[in-house]
Amino acid sequence: MSSSEFCGFHTEIDGMIKRSYRLWSEAYNERLSNAEFLRRILSLSDTGEEAKRVASHLLSKETESLNVDYASDL
Numbered sequence: 001m002s003s004s005e006f007c008g009f010h011t012e013i014d015g016m017i018k019r020s021y022r023l024w025s026e027a028y029n030e031r032l033s034n035a036e037f038l039r040r041i042l043s044l045s046d047t048g049e050e051a052k053r054v055a056s057h058l059l060s061k062e063t064e065s066l067n068v069d070y071a072s073d074l
């Protein structure tokens with residue numbers, strides 16, 4: 001696993017993001033992809049700056065591994 005890429009503080013935020021993803025994914029009947037979820041929280045004004053830093057890091061990894069042209073989606 002790669003959770004050690006973050007310090008303790010950001011690992012905690014990473015865990016919160018993953019827990020919210022599970023809740024959102026249930027609400028959307030699991031049609032919401034992880035990348036889509038990360039884009040959504042990045043667009044929310046009440047997402048904290050540190051959470052956005054972690055989310056954009058996760059999103060860049062996600063889109064790298066999927067090799068998706070997400071710019072067309074902006």
Ligand SMILES: [Zn+2]
Pocket residue numbers: 006007008009010011
């Ligand atoms: Zn950190």
